[in-house]
Amino acid sequence: MNVLERELHYPLGDTLPAPGTSIELAPGVRWLRMALPFALDHINLWLLRDQIDGQDGWTVVDCCIARDESRAQWEQIFSGELQGLPVLRVIVTHMHPDHIGLAHWLCARWSTPERECPLLISATDYHLARIGSAGVNGFGGDSAAAFFAAHGLIDPVSIEKIRQRAGYYHSLVPDLPRSFQRLMDGDSLQIGDQAWRCISGYGHAPEHISLYCEQLNLLIGGDMMLPRISTNVSVFDMEPEANPLRLFLDSIDKFKALPADTLTLPSHGKPFTGLHRRIEQLHAHHRDRLAEVLQACTEKPCSAADILPVLFKRQLDLHQTTFAMGESIAHLHALWLAGRLHRQRDPQGIYRFSPA
Ligand SMILES: [Zn+2]
Numbered sequence: 373m374n375v376l377e378r379e380l381h382y383p384l385g386d387t388l389p390a391p392g393t394s395i396e397l398a399p400g401v402r403w404l405r406m407a408l409p410f411a412l413d414h415i416n417l418w419l420l421r422d423q424i425d426g427q428d429g430w431t432v433v434d435c436c437i438a439r440d441e442s443r444a445q446w447e448q449i450f451s452g453e454l455q456g457l458p459v460l461r462v463i464v465t466h467m468h469p470d471h472i473g474l475a476h477w478l479c480a481r482w483s484t485p486e487r488e489c490p491l492l493i494s495a496t497d498y499h500l501a502r503i504g505s506a507g508v509n510g511f512g513g514d515s516a517a518a519f520f521a522a523h524g525l526i527d528p529v530s531i532e533k534i535r536q537r538a539g540y541y542h543s544l545v546p547d548l549p550r551s552f553q554r555l556m557d558g559d560s561l562q563i564g565d566q567a568w569r570c571i572s573g574y575g576h577a578p579e580h581i582s583l584y585c586e587q588l589n590l591l592i593g594g595d596m597m598l599p600r601i602s603t604n605v606s607v608f609d610m611e612p613e614a615n616p617l618r619l620f621l622d623s624i625d626k627f628k629a630l631p632a633d634t635l636t637l638p639s640h641g642k643p644f645t646g647l648h649r650r651i652e653q654l655h656a657h658h659r660d661r662l663a664e665v666l667q668a669c670t671e672k673p674c675s676a677a678d679i680l681p682v683l684f685k686r687q688l689d690l691h692q693t694t695f696a697m698g699e700s701i702a703h704l705h706a707l708w709l710a711g712r713l714h715r716q717r718d719p720q721g722i723y724r725f726s727p728a
Contacts, residue, residue: 376653380599380646383635388642392448394419397635397643398588400564402453406436406445408470411692412601415470416639418592419453421564422460427487429460431563433583433592434639437473437544446474458482461490463555465594466577467497467504469544471639476547492553492561494572494579504541505548511610513538519609520697524675524722533690555581568592571627575620576603584630591636591647596620597627599641599650602657606698607705617658617706624651658703665703666727669713673724676700 389395394402400421405414418433436442450459459482464472475491482489491498504511517535525531555561557572566585573580573596583592595603605620627634627647634647644650661683668674668682679700680688688696704725707713713725 374600377600379649379653380644382599382642382644384643386642392445392452394449394453397637398590400566401588401590403637403643404449404453406442408437409439410470412470412640414640416637416641418637419449420566420568423564424460427458427460429458430454431461431463432459432478433463434465434471434594435462435474435478437469438477438546439473439544442474443477446478459489460487461492461553463561463581463583464491464493464497465582465592465639466494466580467501468577468595469541471594472497472501472548473545476549479549490551490553491549492555494556494581495552495554496579497577497581498548498552498554500578501545502548505545507539507542511538511541511608515609516694519612520694522717522721522723523697523701524677525693525697526677526720526722530690530693534694537694557581573620573623573626575605575616575618575623580623582627584634589631589634591627591630591634593627593636593638595639596624597636597647597650598638599636599644601640602654604695604699605702606695607701608698613705615702615705615709617702618709621655621658624654627651658706661703662707666707666712669704669707669725670727673716673718673726674704675722675724676704679704 389403389405394404396402402419404417408415415436420431422429422431462475462478464475479489479491514535517531555570559570561568566587568583568585571582576595580594580596582594582596605616607614632648633645635643635645636647637643664682665679676697680696683700684696708715711728714728715723715725718724
């Protein structure tokens with residue numbers, strides 16, 4: 373546990389749900405956890421006891437990536453943890469593969485001729501996920517390679533690997549339901565005996581939806597409020613002039629309106645209290661990073677690639693480098709779009725940032 377984590381509180385200690393099982397956190401709210409084959413090695417998913425048109429069942433929040441291991445684990449959950457009741461609907465917080473990968477499978481698995489099991493998600497994330505899952509021209513590829521090259525990642529091996537990753541999203545999210553129910557900021561969802569309010573968040577995904585239940589004082593934070601790691605905030609080739617760090621920091625401030633003792637259920641890590649402290653920690657974290665980036669650009673005009681060792685003290689593999697480049701550009705853009713840095717292309721066509 374790092375020094376910042378000690379300022380938070382984990383009411384369940386080190387208890388984690390074993391694979392294929394779940395832990396009840398509040399009446400009708402259950403926590404399960406599935407393995408991921410990435411550096412980020414797990415995701416938390418939630419089961420909410422529900423009733424729709426007199427039919428008892430469950431709402432699932434988030435899905436895990438599409439692969440046999442996760443489907444097998446879901447089957448264990450279905451047979452052991454649902455009290456013999458069906459899944460009635462699937463809520464997805466945002467379009468990243470670990471959250472939406474199995475949405476298609478879950479909705480199909482639980483739809484019957486009498487009753488459809490729908491997907492609930494923001495419209496922005498649904499549509500982008502549809503594009504990404506549609507095939508190898510979804511995201512990345514040539515356009516991502518050109519974008520990273522313009523930000524100084526010119527090593528030919530990395531650029532070629534990025535070019536070849538065009539089918540990556542599709543491999544983890546092979547399909548999506550053909551229709552969805554739209555979630556928007558401020559919407560109230562009646563789930564079983566409880567009302568849950570949708571809170572939109574920006575900067576990590578196009579339109580991330582967190583859910584807050586006042587009766588239970590629970591926040592399903594998704595990836596917008598993580599206890600240990602800072603949420604990935606990246607600029608991508610599809611929106612090359614974006615300012616996601618500004619959006620992220622503005623978005624997390626919305627959680628300040630929730631009670632200080634709210635139990636936050638994050639997508640990665642353990643349920644925690646100390647929400648207000650965590651918001652302050654994240655502001656401090658990015659304030660420090662921005663100061664370091666500004667300092668580096670004061671010493672010499674820097675590209676995003678030049679900033680990588682400033683932001684990331686460890687060695688990065690290619691997968692991590694693409695994330696890191698996105699984060700590096702996000703920090704430069706926050707300063708540039710606030711008027712602190714000036715942006716110019718050098719004779720090689722690489723964007724370099726210097727004090728404004
Ligand atoms: Zn995410």
